[in-house]
Amino acid sequence: MVPTSYYLIISGAIFVIGAVGVLTRRNALIILMCVELMLNSVNLSLIALSRQWDNLNGQIFVFMIMAAAAAEVAVGLAILISHMRHTDTANIDEFRLLKW
Amino acid sequence: MSLSLVLFILLAAVSLTAALGVVTSRWPVHSALFLLVNFITLAMFYVTLDAQFLAAAQVIIYAGGIVILILFVVMLIGSEKIGQAEGHRLWTPYVGVALGVLMLATMLYTFASSLPGAQNAGTALEGGAPKVVGLALFTQYILPIEMAAVLLLVALIGALLLARQPKSDLGKIDAPIAKP
Numbered sequence: 001m002v003p004t005s006y007y008l009i010i011s012g013a014i015f016v017i018g019a020v021g022v023l024t025r026r027n028a029l030i031i032l033m034c035v036e037l038m039l040n041s042v043n044l045s046l047i048a049l050s051r052q053w054d055n056l057n058g059q060i061f062v063f064m065i066m067a068a069a070a071a072e073v074a075v076g077l078a079i080l081i082s083h084m085r086h087t088d089t090a091n092i093d094e095f096r097l098l099k100w
Numbered sequence: 101m102s103l104s105l106v107l108f109i110l111l112a113a114v115s116l117t118a119a120l121g122v123v124t125s126r127w128p129v130h131s132a133l134f135l136l137v138n139f140i141t142l143a144m145f146y147v148t149l150d151a152q153f154l155a156a157a158q159v160i161i162y163a164g165g166i167v168i169l170i171l172f173v174v175m176l177i178g179s180e181k182i183g184q185a186e187g188h189r190l191w192t193p194y195v196g197v198a199l200g201v202l203m204l205a206t207m208l209y210t211f212a213s214s215l216p217g218a219q220n221a222g223t224a225l226e227g228g229a230p231k232v233v234g235l236a237l238f239t240q241y242i243l244p245i246e247m248a249a250v251l252l253l254v255a256l257i258g259a260l261l262l263a264r265q266p267k268s269d270l271g272k273i274d275a276p277i278a279k280p
Contacts, residue, residue, distance in 0.1 A: 001104060002104055002105055002108045002148065005211075006108060006112075007145065007149065008211065010112050010115065010116070010145075012204070012207045012211075013116055013119075013204075014115065014116065014119045014138070016200050016203050016204045016207070017116070017119040017120060017122075017123055017200075018119065018122075018123075019199075019200055019203060020123060020196050020197055020199070020200035021122060021123035023192075023195070023196030023199055023200065024123070024192055024193045024196030024197065025123065026192070027128065029128050029131075029170070029173070029174065030122070030123075030128055030131050032170070033122055033128075033131050033132065033135050033170065034122065034123060036135065036162075036166065037119055037122055037135065037138065040138070040139065040142055040162070043142070043154075043158075044142055044145055044146075047145075047146055047149045047151045047154060048149055050149075050151070051149050051150050051151075056228075056232065056233065056236050059151055059153075059154055059228055059233055059236075060233070060236055060237060060241050060244075062151075062154055063154065063157065063233070063237065063245075063248075064244055064245075064248055066157060066158070066161050066162070067248040067251060067252060068248075068251065069161075069162075069166070070161055070165060070166060070252065070255070071251050071252055071254075071255030072255075073166050073169060073170070074169065074255050074256065074258075074259040075255050075258050075259050075262065077169060077170065077173045077259070077263075078258070078259035078260075078261075078262035078263035079262055080173065081173060081176070081177065081262075081263045082262050082263055084177055090177075
């Protein structure tokens with residue numbers, strides 16, 4: 001059986017990659033994808049620790065995170081589309097208006 | 101080296117490569133496909149971690165729902181328009197990578213002492229089969245799951261309201277995407 005710590009290392013590595021993506025990329029869509037990456041790495045560590053402590057609560061947490069992530073990506077993409085309809089760019093630096 | 105460890109290393113390599121691909125690829129379509137690969141490898145990790153139901157949910161919700169939604173948006177907006185969004189500040193990548201290294205160092209410093217932890221057989225999980233997860237969801241966690249349902253409904257209505265054409269634009273057809 002693979003030790004739990006290996007899964008935590010992978011989870012941490014994916015989280016850092018996602019965070020670097022959020023910090024370096026300027027494209028709003030790719031930033032959204034990197035946020036999904038980070039959410040998934042947290043899911044992996046929750047499931048690994050759920051096995052570690054022989055407790056189902058971690059898996060329930062992951063289920064709720066999946067629901068929240070689905071809601072987040074739907075609303076985020078809707079905001080992106082409605083913003084791009086007005087400004088014709090996905091550059092995150094141009095996102096500075098709440099109302100037009 | 102046991103077979104499960106070999107499988108783990110293979111999956112980890114694919115998963116990390118795909119995660120790097122999401123961050124580094126030029127085109128959003130490629131990023132979305134790398135994201136799909138990463139989600140599928142994570143689902144395989146879940147199977148090895150006694151979470152069969154969540155592995156299926158991962159494939160259905162993330163790979164089947166979220167990535168397809170992102171791909172639809174990329175193709176509706178036009179990837180050439182999104183692809184040009186990368187900007188002009190040269191120092192942004194260096195600062196981002198430096199902050200990432202800092203975060204990794206903090207994690208290593210925090211976890212390094214406790215890494216070779218104990219391991220458990222996972223008998224109470226019963227492999228994370230749908231039956232045991234469903235029993236927990238619909239007895240102990242019935243309130244959170246109802247709230248998740250309301251959250252999804254609100255997000256659906258909100259996304260519809262945000263993304264619909266404004267009334268003043270309804271008469272005219274959307275301008276075609278500008279050619280580069």
